[in-house]
Amino acid sequence: MARAAVPGRLIWRVATVAEARWETPSARTLVLDIPQWPGHLPGQHVDVRLTAPDGYSAQRSYSIASAWRDGGRVELTVQRVADGEVSSYLTDVLEPGQQLELRGPVGGWFVWRGTPAPVLLVAGGSGVVPLMAMIRARGDARGRQPFRLVHSVRTPQDTLYAAELARRVRDDPGLDVHIAYTRKTPDDWPQPPGRIGVATLNTHGWPPDFAPDVFVCGPTSFVEAAADILVALGHDASTIRTERFGGTA
């Protein structure tokens, strides 16, 4: 099983927002400068701590969206959560030049380590964030591992990283992306909206005998359904790594 990826003590570091950009109307990417960042593996996350002027503080975990390059910045993509205490501050209030506290990277299980096996990524909504770090890491390394991403989104305007993914698919025949729209499809889309089902993952995933590394991330009900389908299709449960969110705000 996973070996320690977080040697030593995790300290709180001061991160400065270098840039911020909207990915969708409700998701914003924060580009952070963090002195002496030790680097990270795609799939890891960080804890963010905000402190109010009167000393009250709140912490939340966010997946890292960027792959790590020496001396580079760390990007988080934050989806605004209804009634979110921290997420709405990160999406709507924080501006470039401001600082926050952060520590990490955390997590040594839901990470892609660049092994040669084909990879299947299954994302529900903003669950695509840590998977995008894997796609970007493969791109930076000019990896030859065949990657497939099956991404479930509500509507076209909820699709994170749509332009970048389209560009990567165009430029890299080793990367396939299938988007399943659950509520509204683009105009002239060949299928009606619908949830990911057995046929979706059978058609757009890898056969179990390819022994792919599988990463599933999204809201709990989505991850439960997708992982159950993958097991039913014959994938070895020990090859399926899951990360669920829900109830965090």
Added chain:
Amino acid sequence: MSIISPGFGGRRRSSRPDLPPGQYLTHDFPVLSAGPTPRVPLERWSFAITDETGARTSWSWDELNALPQEDFTVDIHCVTKWSKLGTTWRGVPLDALFENVETTADFTMVHSYGGYTTNVPLEDLLDGKAWIAHTFDGEPLHPEHGGPARLVVPALYFWKSAKWVNGIEMLQQDEPGFWEEAGYHMYGDPWREQRYQGD
């Protein structure tokens, strides 16, 4: 030294004495697992305690249910920052399972269907501090929350409360389990914020 975030007021949702530092209150029941949810048929379910000599004491589902049962209400705290207060469960106290187990080992490794492991000192499992629970909120424990049965050790972060539990192995020396290998704290006391290695 803290960085102050201008305009951040927070909701003061954690300003109550029964919430450990850094936690916020939730009313739903988030699910966190490393892989697909195992489905364990009750007729194939078993639970075993293995002592440091390798001797096993095991229980079938019916045998577990024949042991003394307790209803208990506890607060639970997840390392991902949510806490849920006053959760109600039914299950078997670990004291009942260890009644006829003789051991001099101080540490345990808890094992689950699906391969999950987590380490818990024996003293945190005994004296009414831990249960094998099969009922949550009056209903059979749902598989995504660890059904048919999970460990509940409310004094520690909830990753120690292994889902789909099937055994406890006695150890003479403490060893890291699944999340502990991945950088999480060896003990996990929420009141001391022992989230990660070195905290």
